[in-house]
Amino acid sequence: MTRTNTVRGDTSPEKAPTDSWRNQQANEKVVVIGAGPAGIQAALDAADLGADVVVVEKEDGIGGKPIHEKYAALAPDIVETEEVYGPIIDRFLNHDNIDLRDGSEVTRVKGKKGDFTVTVENGDDKDEVDAGSIVLATGVKHFDPQDETQFYGYHELDDVITIVDAEEMLKDERFVRPSDGQTPETVAFVQCVGSRDRQIGNTWCSKVCCGVASKQAIEIKEQNPDTDVVILYIDMRTTGFLEDQVYWKAQEEHNVQYVKGVSTEITRKGDNVLVKGDDSTMGRPYEIEADMAVLSVGMEPSEGTKQMADVLDLPMESHGFVKTEKGPMGSVETPKEGVFVAGGATGPSNLKDSVSMGGSAAAKAVAYVNRNQ
Amino acid sequence: MTRTNTVRGDTSPEKAPTDSWRNQQANEKVVVIGAGPAGIQAALDAADLGADVVVVEKEDGIGGKPIHEKYAALAPDIVETEEVYGPIIDRFLNHDNIDLRDGSEVTRVKGKKGDFTVTVENGDDKDEVDAGSIVLATGVKHFDPQDETQFYGYHELDDVITIVDAEEMLKDERFVRPSDGQTPETVAFVQCVGSRDRQIGNTWCSKVCCGVASKQAIEIKEQNPDTDVVILYIDMRTTGFLEDQVYWKAQEEHNVQYVKGVSTEITRKGDNVLVKGDDSTMGRPYEIEADMAVLSVGMEPSEGTKQMADVLDLPMESHGFVKTEKGPMGSVETPKEGVFVAGGATGPSNLKDSVSMGGSAAAKAVAYVNRNQ
Numbered sequence: 001m002t003r004t005n006t007v008r009g010d011t012s013p014e015k016a017p018t019d020s021w022r023n024q025q026a027n028e029k030v031v032v033i034g035a036g037p038a039g040i041q042a043a044l045d046a047a048d049l050g051a052d053v054v055v056v057e058k059e060d061g062i063g064g065k066p067i068h069e070k071y072a073a074l075a076p077d078i079v080e081t082e083e084v085y086g087p088i089i090d091r092f093l094n095h096d097n098i099d100l101r102d103g104s105e106v107t108r109v110k111g112k113k114g115d116f117t118v119t120v121e122n123g124d125d126k127d128e129v130d131a132g133s134i135v136l137a138t139g140v141k142h143f144d145p146q147d148e149t150q151f152y153g154y155h156e157l158d159d160v161i162t163i164v165d166a167e168e169m170l171k172d173e174r175f176v177r178p179s180d181g182q183t184p185e186t187v188a189f190v191q192c193v194g195s196r197d198r199q200i201g202n203t204w205c206s207k208v209c210c211g212v213a214s215k216q217a218i219e220i221k222e223q224n225p226d227t228d229v230v231i232l233y234i235d236m237r238t239t240g241f242l243e244d245q246v247y248w249k250a251q252e253e254h255n256v257q258y259v260k261g262v263s264t265e266i267t268r269k270g271d272n273v274l275v276k277g278d279d280s281t282m283g284r285p286y287e288i289e290a291d292m293a294v295l296s297v298g299m300e301p302s303e304g305t306k307q308m309a310d311v312l313d314l315p316m317e318s319h320g321f322v323k324t325e326k327g328p329m330g331s332v333e334t335p336k337e338g339v340f341v342a343g344g345a346t347g348p349s350n351l352k353d354s355v356s357m358g359g360s361a362a363a364k365a366v367a368y369v370n371r372n373q
Numbered sequence: 374m375t376r377t378n379t380v381r382g383d384t385s386p387e388k389a390p391t392d393s394w395r396n397q398q399a400n401e402k403v404v405v406i407g408a409g410p411a412g413i414q415a416a417l418d419a420a421d422l423g424a425d426v427v428v429v430e431k432e433d434g435i436g437g438k439p440i441h442e443k444y445a446a447l448a449p450d451i452v453e454t455e456e457v458y459g460p461i462i463d464r465f466l467n468h469d470n471i472d473l474r475d476g477s478e479v480t481r482v483k484g485k486k487g488d489f490t491v492t493v494e495n496g497d498d499k500d501e502v503d504a505g506s507i508v509l510a511t512g513v514k515h516f517d518p519q520d521e522t523q524f525y526g527y528h529e530l531d532d533v534i535t536i537v538d539a540e541e542m543l544k545d546e547r548f549v550r551p552s553d554g555q556t557p558e559t560v561a562f563v564q565c566v567g568s569r570d571r572q573i574g575n576t577w578c579s580k581v582c583c584g585v586a587s588k589q590a591i592e593i594k595e596q597n598p599d600t601d602v603v604i605l606y607i608d609m610r611t612t613g614f615l616e617d618q619v620y621w622k623a624q625e626e627h628n629v630q631y632v633k634g635v636s637t638e639i640t641r642k643g644d645n646v647l648v649k650g651d652d653s654t655m656g657r658p659y660e661i662e663a664d665m666a667v668l669s670v671g672m673e674p675s676e677g678t679k680q681m682a683d684v685l686d687l688p689m690e691s692h693g694f695v696k697t698e699k700g701p702m703g704s705v706e707t708p709k710e711g712v713f714v715a716g717g718a719t720g721p722s723n724l725k726d727s728v729s730m731g732g733s734a735a736a737k738a739v740a741y742v743n744r745n746q
Contacts, residue, residue: 037702045733048740049422077700084702196616203617235608240721241692243569244576260633319614327450328724329410329457332732348613351701356726359705359733360418366736367421 028132028369029054030362031118033106033308036064037085037351038343039137040092041358042365046135047097049366054129056120057102058304063089064139066351069164072171074351075215076245081171101127109134109312114338114372132369133338135361136312136322137354138304140344143194143202143297150200151265152193152295159273160266162193162297163212170219177291179271183224184291188275189213190263191233195298204319206298207348210237213296214246214256221254230257230288232277261286266293298348305345312339321347332361338372340365401505401742402427403735404491406479406681409437410458410724411716412510413465414731415738419508420470422739427502429493430475431677436462437512439724442537445544447724448588449618454544474500482507482685487711487745505742506711508734509685509695511677513717516567516575516670523573524638525566525668532646532665533639535566536585539667543592550664552644556597557664561648562586563636564606568671577692579671580721583610586669587619587629594627603630603661605650634659639666671721678718685712694720705734711745713738 030046032039035057043053059068063085066074071081092098101120108119116131142164145154153160158179161169169175177184191213195206210233217229231250236258238247250256263277275288301320308314309322314334317323322341325333332340342357343349349357401424405416408430416426432441436458439447444454465471474493481492489504515537518527526533531552534542542548550557564586568579583606590602604623609631611620623629636650648661674693681687682695687707690696695714698706705713715730716722722730 041733045736045740048744049736050740050743074701079700084700088699088702203621204614205612205616207612235610237608237610237612239578239580239610239612241577241690243578248576317614326461327452327457328447329461329728331725331729352704353726353729355702356704356729356733359736360414360729360731363418363422363732363736363739367418367423370423371421 028114028372029129030133030135030365030369031056031106031116031129031131032135032137034064034137034139034304034343034345035062035100035102036137036139036343036354037066038139038345038349038354038358038361039064039135040088041355042135042137042342042362043098044088044092044095045359045362046366047095049362050097051366051369052097052099054099054101054118054120054131056104056106056118057100058105060103062092062100062102070168070171072167072219073215075211076240076242078215078218078246106308106311112337114368116338132372133340133365134312135365136305136308136314136334136339136341136345137343137358137361138308138345139302140299140305140348141302143300145193145295145297150193152190152293153266153268153273154295157266157268157273159292160295161292162295163209163216164297166216166294170216170223173223175220175223184227186228186230186290187220187292187294188273188288188290189217189229189231189294189296190266190275191231191296192262193295193297194300196234202298202300204348205237207237208350209296209298211242211246211350213294214238214242214250216294217250217256218246218254221256228257229254230259230290232259232261232263232275232288234260234262259286259288299344301345312336314339314341317347319347321345332357332364338368401487401746402502403506403508403738403742404429404479404489404502404504405508405510407437407510407512407677407716407718408435408473408475409510409512409716409727410439411512411718411722411727411731411734412437412508413461414728415508415510415715415735416471417461417465417468418732418735419739420468422735423470424739424742425470425472427472427474427491427493427504429477429479430473431478433476435465435473435475443541443544445540445592446588448584449613449615451588451591451619479681479684485710487741489711505745506713506738507685508738509678509681509687509707509712509714509718510716510731510734511681511718512675513672513678513721514675516673518566518668518670523566525563525666526639526641526646527668530639530641530646533668534665535668535670536582536589537670539589543589543596546596548593548596557600559601559603559663560593560665560667561646561661561663562590562602562604562667562669563639563648564604564669565635566668566670567673569607575671575673577721578610580610581723582669582671584615584619584723586667587611587615587623589667590623590629591619591627594629601630602627603632603663605632605634605636605648605661607633607635632659632661672717674718685709687712687714690720692720694718705730705737711741
C-alpha cells in the first residue's frame with residue numbers, strides 16, 4: 001500500500017509493474033469510494049485485474065461496519081469476524097495497486113464517461129485524482145429508534161439496546177444488563193425496528209435482522225445457557241441456509257423462543273422492561289416482561305451514500321438508495337456511464353451480497369477503463 | 374460469436390484484437406460452464422475484460438430458467454423478461470470474445486491451478502479446450518412434488534400446478550384451470566413445497582418463492598380481477614424492496630389474501646381442489662376449497678451442478694450445493710484454485726444474486742489467468 005497525498009500525475013516509480021500481467025493493463029485509475037466489505041472487495045478485484053485503484057474512506061481506518069461496529073461473529077456460518085475478514089483486510093492494506101486515502105472525503109467529481117476528475121479532501125489537503133471509472137460503496141446506516149415515531153424507549157431506558165450494541169457486548173464476551181452489569185435472566189428481541197414500517201417511512205425489509213437476532217440469541221445462550229431468550233417477530237426471514245443453520249439451530253439446540261407479533265411499546269416495570277404488542281394471528285395483545293430488550297434496527301441509506309449520490313449526480317430509487325439499471329438482471333450499473341455501485345448503497349444487503357456486488361463492480365469498472373484507453 | 378468445434382490451438386485470425394485494450398489482455402481461455410443468468414454475466418464480464426471465453430451449455434440455446442421455463446415478468450420490478458434480459462442475451466451472442474458451445478457437455482477436466490484441459494463433447498464430437506480458469510454456473514432445478522413424501526397431488530390432479538407452470542400460463546396471458554380451460558374463481562398458492570422440510574431432506578429456504586408467488590398473484594389479478602387469490606405461507610419472506618413493491622402491493626392494490634399456516638394435503642372435492650393444513654398460531658386445522666392450487670416449489674442443486682462438481686472434484690456444502698470459501702465474506706471462490714462458482718450452484722439465489730456472482734467470478738477468473746501468464 002502506498003500512502004501519498006499527491007496523486008495528480010502520480011507515476012511513482014515504486015508502482016511500476018514487476019509482473020508481466022500487470023504491465024498489460026490500463027493506466028487509468030479506478031476510484032472506489034468507501035472501504036467497507038463492498039469497497040474493499042471492489043478494490044481488491046480491480047487491483048488484481050491490474051488497475052491502479054484509489055480508495056477514499058471518510059473514517060480513519062478501513063473495514064466498514066463489521067470493524068467499526070465490532071461485529072462478533074458472522075452468520076450463517078457463525079464464524080469470527082477476524083477469521084474471515086482479517087486476511088482480506090491484510091491483503092487490501094498490502095496490495096501494491098491500492099492507494100488508500102482514509103480520513104478523506106470526495107467533495108467534487110467533474111467530467112463524465114471515463115474522464116473524471118475526483119477531488120479528495122483530507123483536512124486542509126486537497127488533491128485531484130484522474131479516474132477512468134468510479135465505484136460507489138458508501139453503505140448503510142442503522143436506524144436510530146427515536147421516540148417521536150416509536151415508543152421503544154431506546155434513548156430513555158438503560159436496558160433497551162440495539163443489535164449493534166449487542167454485537168459489541170457479545171464480542172467482548174460480556175453480555176450483561178447495562179443498568180446493573182448483571183447477567184440477564186430474560187432477553188426479548190424486537191424485530192423490524194425501522195423496517196416494514198410505513199409510519200416512519202421505511203417501507204422496505206432490511207433483510208439481515210432476522211438472521212442477526214437469531215445468531216445473537218445463539219451466542220447469548222452459548223455464553224449464558226440459563227438466560228431465556230424470546231424473539232418477537234412479524235415474519236422470520238431467515239432465507240437460504242440461515243433457515244437451518246441459524247433459525248432451527250436457535251430453537252432446537254438452544255431453546256430460543258419465537259413469538260409472532262408486532263411490538264408496539266416498551267415501558268419500565270420495576271427493575272425490568274415490559275414489551276407490549278399485538279399478536280396479529282391470535283387477535284389479542286401480549287405483555288412480555290424481560291431484564292433487557294434488544295431492538296433489531298434496520299438499514300437506511302447512509303449519509304455518505306446520500307452525499308456521494310449528490311456529488312455524482314446519481315438518481316435514487318423510490319426508497320432513497322442508489323438506482324441501478326437493468327432491473328432484476330442488473331445489480332451494479334448506474335444510469336451514469338463509468339459509475340458503478342456496490343453493497344448497501346443499492347439497498348439492504350448482507351455480506352455475501354456486498355462482496356458479490358463489489359467483485360462485479362470491479363469487473364465492470366476495469367473493463368470500462370480498458371475500453372476507453 | 375464464433376461457432377467452431379475445433380478449439381485446441383485455436384488462434385483464429387478473425388479473433389485477432391482490433392482494439393488496443395484487448396491486445397493488452399491474456400490469451401489463456403476462461404471456460405464458463407452453464408449459460409443461464411450467472412454464466413451469461415460471467416462470460417460477458419470476462420469477455421469485456423479481454424479474455425477469450427468458451428461457454429459450454431448442455432441445452433440447445435442459452436438463457437437458463439428464465440428462457441427455457443418461460444418466465445413472464447421478473448420481481449421486484451415486475452418487468453417483462455425480454456425487456457431486461459433480451460439485450461443481455463443479444464450482447465452475449467454477438468460478443469467477439471465469446472465462443473458458445475451449446476448442446477454440449479463438459480465430460481472431463483484434467484490439470485490444476487490455471488493449467489486445465491477441459492473436454493467438451495457434443496454428440497460424437499469431442500474437443501479439448503486449454504483453460505486458465507473455470508467458472509461453474511450450472512444452476513438449480515425445481516423441486517418435483519412427488520406423492521411419496523408429500524400429499525399435494527401434483528402428478529394426480531389436473532388442477533394442481535406449480536409456480537413454474539403458472540409462469541408460462543401468465544406469459545401467454547391465459548391463466549386458466551387446466552381441467553376445463555375456464556378462468557378460475559379461486560386460486561390457492563401453497564408455499565414452501567420442497568423447502569424448509571426436514572422430511573424430504575430440503576432443510577433450506579429457497580429464498581425466491583414468496584416473492585414469485587406474490588408477483589404471480591398480482592399478475593393473475595391483473596389478468597382476471599374477479600379471481601380470488603389466497604397465499605398459504607409459513608413466513609412471508611419478501612426481503613428488501615419486495616416487501617412494499619410486491620407483498621404490500623398484492624394486498625393493497627389487488628386484495629390478495631394471505632393466511633399463515635402449513636398446508637399438509639391437497640385432495641379433490643367435486644370439481645375443485647381442497648387444501649388442508651394446520652394454522653400453527655391458531656392451533657386448529659383449516660380447509661380451503663379452490664378451483665386451482667399452485668405449488669411454490671423450491672430449488673435444489675441441478676443435475677448439472679452435481680455432475681460438474683464431480684468432474685471438477687469440488688467439495689459440496691452440507692445441503693449439496695457447491696462449497697464456497699471465506700464464509701459470509703466470500704461468494705464465488707471454491708477450494709480449488711482457478712475454479713470459481715456463481716449463481717444457483719452455490720445455493721438458492723435470485724436473479725440479482727446470480728448476476729452479481731457472475732460478474733464477481735469473472736473478475737477473479739480473469740485476474741487468475743493474468744496472474745499465471
